[in-house]
Amino acid sequence: MTSFRVKSEGRFVAAGCALIALFALIGAPVIAQEANMLQAPAGMKPSGSVPESLKSDSSSATLAPADETGPRRIVPPGYGATTPSSGMPQAEEPAGPSQFFPAGKRASEPSVRMLSAVPGQDNSGIQIGTLTGVDASTAGLISEQQGGLGADMWQGASRADIDRYLSRLPVPVRSPVMNDLARRLLLTGAQPPEGASGGVSLLAIRLNRLIAAGQTQAALDLGAAAGNERSPAVAAGIARAALAQGDDRLACDALKDIPPGNDPAHDAMAAFSVKLSAYCQIAAGNTEIASLTLDLAREEGMDDALFYSLASEAAAGITLRAPEPNKLTIVDTAFYRLADRELPENAVEIVEPALLQSMLADPSVSDEMKVAAAERAAAYGLLDGRDLAAYYRKPSFTPEQMAGLLTSDIPESSSLRRAMIFQSIGMAAAADERIHLFKLAFATAESAGLYYPTVEALYPELDRMVPSDALRPLAPAAVRAFIAIGERSRAQDWLSLISSGGQMLGRDARELTGLMRVSGGSPQSFDSEKASAEIVSDLKSGVRATQLYAASEAMMLEALGFQLTPAVWDALLDARGALTGDVPPEALLNRLQASGQKNAIGETVLLSLDAIGQKGPGAVHPRASAQAVASLKAVNLESEARRLALEALMARSNAGRG
Template structure:
């Protein structure tokens, strides 16, 4: 090893050992092993002649140990074209220090001082897979020209930070459709981020591992390293170890797992695949190399050590549970943290729901979080609410129970109590309690869906008038405007609708379910009265209502804008930059549907329409309407105004 520093020399020595013949199957060793398998159809340059009597057939020669790349029958990833290396002619490759003229190609040489020539192996680059998708126009996609008129640099910038799993039904729907739509990539120079990789990353952040895996596989066999990483993460989250380990072939080597996220992931995935393939000794070498290279992840070393050698090392509990962490928990046979429902990456949630080992309370918390992100619907959430078993004493003492009010188990108790309640007063009280606790937990929409059958089974009547505001609000939230109108008519039959009646009528207008033609003068008078009332809640509601009506083309009178100017200090939060709002407005004007949707999500942010500044919500509504997404614009406006309304919450 003359000429190599001790640290690099040890890496090279370990690598030479692992590529020598006679080692067991290793589906992906650390980082350098990724470059030891040339892409299909690629031949080494300057291939040396084989010694006579080597026993090797003519043609391409494997430079990896027998079984590498999951050639064992049990792996399911056999490569019949791979041939075993003769024990008499081991291939030991080392970095040459010479750079290839082609991108994504790693130059390796034989043992320093040896007779074999250099070879160049790697992955082909320059293939744009951005256009692949899973949905078309008929499936709710935005069409193959959705990026027309947009700058690639802008799309890359906003795509990598696109908010997902927001708790807003309309935003979650728009995000999923945008990410899954197959479309021609935008024009112009990019910033080096493959659009497909960014889309896969956002799908995983939204909890949609299955869709991410399908999209990654649709991208073809020539994958950029960033795409390969996201494919591997999606496969792990979906429980597909074979595809996860196969992705290592497209992840380039890296020498700095301490600072480089891709290098760190490659090391962890390599160790995982080695253990899965039944090669714990090789995995231990990978762990040694990772420590030597400065990887600082006590949890990884603890889990990998337990999985590879049965050694239990102390490690702090994680603050977040990544996809690769969860894979090692499973491999090590270690129980997941008690707070897994709160700290797990969203992509892990569907798998956790299928985990029969979870306690009822943990499973229920996972189900609620999955429902918040629209990974399951409210009716499926209802099945989880029915799973826990409570004693008669617990159910009888629901309001005085020692189960915390914010607990998922408390919400399950309320749900079960509604199904068992007979008296009208009890049902009204329990419905209101369910809606209130659900809204506090960010679960209002799933809660309404979960209770839909019970709610729809109640016939609006004078006897149920106390239920009318909550029922009207609930049906509006899920788009059942006709049922909302039935309950609102019960309120209209009684004198003095009060504040609830004022706000619910406004919500009906915004949703598109107005009972009469838009009365600009009458509505404007109500808005002006609220703006001049001095009541902050009324001012916020009225300001948001005025802006959203204008965005939908239902313009209030000019006097409204004068009153709004006087009450402008009542508007909550900080408005987005004028430049961003202007870009969103321009995207709508030029009918750039993909850019409009992407900028809408960016402007609204993780808080969604209900937490965004009214100007942001109004511009997003107007721009969606401008690109003919009328239904989505209405839903967004309704979410924004519903969050500012206190009608039906009492």
């Protein structure tokens, strides 16, 4: 298990001494063209004891790795398809030189695990394991029956296009359904698309995006399922995932497949090789060779003050001055651990998502920091609401703090305040107090981007509450929460509290009814005239927030196949100035529409993720969300399309937030 020390205050010490290259240890001329300068010569033994985690036994082996008529429509706009582009032929990747570090022990078959389900979706977890009988290009962990997108998901797509879009896949996403789709896309075993690649293996791209999403164990499982043949990019991905998991032996074993390179100052792979070589040399106790590696890296012009500071402290006990980092990579934190140096106070905010799980499992990390790490992991879909609830229960608060919740000196927007609110709900008995705390919990969670996991965390408490007149002020927030969790019948029970004499009253009722339509209404039983009249009235209100909600509702309904009257589109054209959000390139939306039309499921999911972006459907223009919804529906991902439409509309709704 990875263990970190968390810094309580800055304490970098300046040292005026430089490390000296110990060429005498080599016992042979040093010629850059004839030897890998970042690896020890054959037969070299570590100067110190080898940690138990890095020893190999005698049985060790390499790890197996248009024109329109009638009303003018807004969505879908009728984009045209684009012509697939072609890429350059893939070059043969050189094999890495032999490495002095002992090979890793063959890993056992990965166990079957459950990935987090989309909130509110019964039986929507994904079981993953190793699929046998595949080569590296088709390796996967889930079949179509296990939630995968199908072995032919890339049919009809261009390899060069898929490489380009997959390499920039925006993960993790601030959207439960899009995170779920991204995982399934990356874990599905499928035949690669036709055409020449851009020079990087599809497996390597998938590994890197899994790591970026925080799914390091899945990345290791996928690497193992791919077999023994590893390109340098695949080996580097496995090494990064192993470092994040605290598996030094597996990480260092990958070095044999990573060439050292000759320009670490400008070549990212060469720089990674330098850093991993130094790490493994120090971890094996061979600090003299590590010092040589650091000096050679300096001579090559590699500029990374934090790396030199940490590596020097780990290798020789010398602490060099370095600026406080504004982000922490997997390699950075590995060197912090090796140097036994405390992580910065803001480590939770600046570490890669791949390291959050390790921080949660580390007993040296405080409960306060674990709450913050759990929130960030939950926002990225790495932790479900039930687990978030467990971390919210960890901090201890004084009776005075709990009694003075609203006047507490704990910052209102902090993770500790949200933990305190969560604990207070469990202790509150009076109806008015519980109403206030629930509304406060949902409101603070929404502003922090934690609404969906918070609803899951509070579900047991909310589920025990029976709708009644005394709880009427909670009704809008309860309806919103039950819609979010996918329990429409419970949402309808609470929605009835907002009615009076059979007539629905207020803005909350109007928007919550719209959310109910999108979340599970049927196009066949849809009252087009009534819904269209409500939307037109909102669009003509002149209130920008109301117009934005109505425009989003119209677009999501249209994308899901609901028919609205022509008056809606006329009103929407007049109110189009109220629409906000990031607008993806027109070419991307064109391609997304075309991919849905030709039933290219993998390409559709990939382009939908690109169009929605890392900030989620609440940050993009409703037109982009609607096109993604329409295209996902076209490739028979109906429930995912519904969920995305609901998330997009909830982001524009103020119902239940007050």
